[in-house]
Amino acid sequence: MTAADDVQLLRKAVNTLAIVPKSTRITTLGRKSYNVLLYLAQEQGMEKDVFRTPLDAVVRGLDFDSNDHALIKKHLRAMVSTTVEWQSPTSGEGAAWNVSGLLAHARLSKERGQVWVEWSYAVNLKQELLDPSVFARLRLEVISQLRTHAGVVLYEICTRYKDIGRTARQPWRWWYPVLSGNPHTEKTERLEYRIFKRDTLKPAIAEVNAITDLEIELVEHKQGRFIDEIQFHIGRKKPATALGLARAPAPVDMGLVGRAMQLGVGEEAFDAMTVGCGEATVRSALDVLERRVNTAYPEPLRDPVRYLKALLLQGSERAEAAAEAAAAHPAAVALAAREQQAQRRQRWQAEWIRRANDRCLAAIEALSEETQHALEQQLLQALQARGAHPSIIKRLGTSGWHHPMVRQEMLRFFGDATFGPGWDKPGAEDLLEIATEMGGEEG
Template sequence: MQIVHSKPKQPLSLLQRKLGNAWAKHAIEHSPDEQGWWTLRIRDLAQDVGFDSNNRQYLKESAEALMRIVFEWDVIATSPKRPWKASVMFPEVEIHADVIRYQISSQLRQLIVKPEIYALIDMNVVRRFRRASSLAIWEFCVRFEKIGHTAEVPWEEFRDMILGETAEAKTYQEYKYFKAKVLKPAIAEVNAESSLRIELVEAKVGKRVVALRFQLEKKAEVQPAVEDGKVLEMIGEMVNLGLLQSEARRLAKEHGLEELRAALEYTRRRMTDSRAGKLDNPAAYFRHALQHRYAMPVAEAQPAPAPKVDLRQAYLESQLGEAERYFKELDAEDQAALVERYNAQAIAPLRLKKRATKVAEAGFRRWLVQDTWGEPTAEDLLDFAQRMLAAKS
């Protein structure tokens, strides 16, 4: 099997690496339009890479920087007859109101869109990494997952693959410093955050390290040791917090129920803490709490204060009737397309069928609200709060 590896001529930030992975994954799973453009909703992209979708300037700057970076490809190929390739991977990018459009280099497109050549990337894993070097090493290793070990690469070549051919990379002229400052912390993060367990293997000439490779082991998948009803209930609680059903389903597979419950309780306590101010994004806070395994200290495990109105949740609930009216006004063909999209990301008990349950119908309406109108803005919530106060008075 041909394996494609790249070496950037400039360093890639963590967000730039995540963007590149998200765009490549989207290109594998979807076809471009007739002009060779892929289109991805910014909200979905933000979910994939874990950034604030409202920070368009940050997204624009990262995309622009990624467009300027030249990659060498197949840098560890052993055949002298294989052609050398260098290119900007994403030469054209456009950002519109709610979507981002991009093209892939013509000479690399056929390589990128083949899953057997460019490894399928699990964005749930990508999102967790906090070091660009960790993500780069994981990208390198995951392509050899079925083999059980990576190719052996001269350590200087591997350094440049991870850090780019930059002054920063050249500061690690001695292997021991590169190992201590880059390899060790990155390996630790890969082992902690991904489904792979990797072990560094050094090739030496005498006492001098000349090359390295990694031994790979697939971790056993964590399955919730609880009955289906409790798992479904937890998924529902995560969805109510603002997570998409597909993400909530993945988290339920990857984490134990107690771990999820601890992060959920930690988030809810923060949401009801008036001293800390309003929590703008409970879903993001929950992900952060789960990733870092936050939990309330035992000493603080006391009855929670009286629940306060969750303005965002109340707003979304108020939109359910409007979503139902909107859906009924659509043509049957458009209705069927929406139901098909919903069922594709819903867990089995929540999928709409001819004789749908009330739970499935409620799940569909909640999904339709967010799919149609997206997350409420601060202005939406303010206007809704004012209307609530006016109605009470």
């Protein structure tokens, strides 16, 4: 590894790998965002006490002029207020034990139309965070592809000990808060090892083995008849194409969770129910949920969380059944290939429509408030004449056209009048252009 490669990696102090939350849960997006902030702080240097960067360098997928602002504020607030113990995964390896918040302070401000975030670290940790003496070299590009908190943490810890070939042995109850991000509670004290293994360990190991350059194996140690301690043996896969990391790390994608929250699904519920689901499955389920919320037929959706959970379960079962069918009969392979091509076409079409909607939305928001209000009145008359569901009409009157149940109606109304019928329906040439840009990428 060259010195040029070093500057492209996050040097994460060993004491910060196995953090134990003492107050509230640490989410996957929270951990990823913290890693990006730490990388940017290391780039800005030890001499600074306060660090600053445009917010879109840290997260993407959010409209920072909307309620999505509340999501990033929630993450920053959690990083400041969540008390954690900083400890090494190997007893005695770290220089010291510390307890503090992930950040000492955080602040958002808007300057010349751009949102900026500033942050700082506790004085007792700053030196070790920004210029660590014992650390893991982490590729943020790899971490960005991991979907679970346990997967991210397991990758970080195993990367630190890949040259040794194994992690330290620790009681399995020590591993639970470290991997899950959940603080100890009375409920977790009653947790059985088999449940922890099924819900946390197995999915995390499978994810790390599938996505990273590591091959991890769980090793269980018994005391009597029961599992007492566990550790992980670490192997390396054969060298493949090197994963490059740009000088500035890719921002954390909060688009899916931000979209889910707009549709009435809380972040923690969304985080829990999407474990093991592919991104394409999650996007498709959110599309269906959004249509159901916007349609509000035959009545407004009462429980978006249960509805989304059912959609994800159906999507996972369909994907598993298709895979089994293809493996069971050679003739099904050709069918699976055709279905894959159809799915790619659907993704190209969805991407084109998303961009068309974004253009239409930008055109509406560029209008004055008076003109937008007049448009709302025209839309109200059109909905009443069409006999639209009363819930949509009510939301338009009380919350305006930005409400999730109304926004798509406004886009259709304004788009048809401004760009003409079919403005949101791509033609063959449109799809070819998107396909050229996106290629055959999955998800």
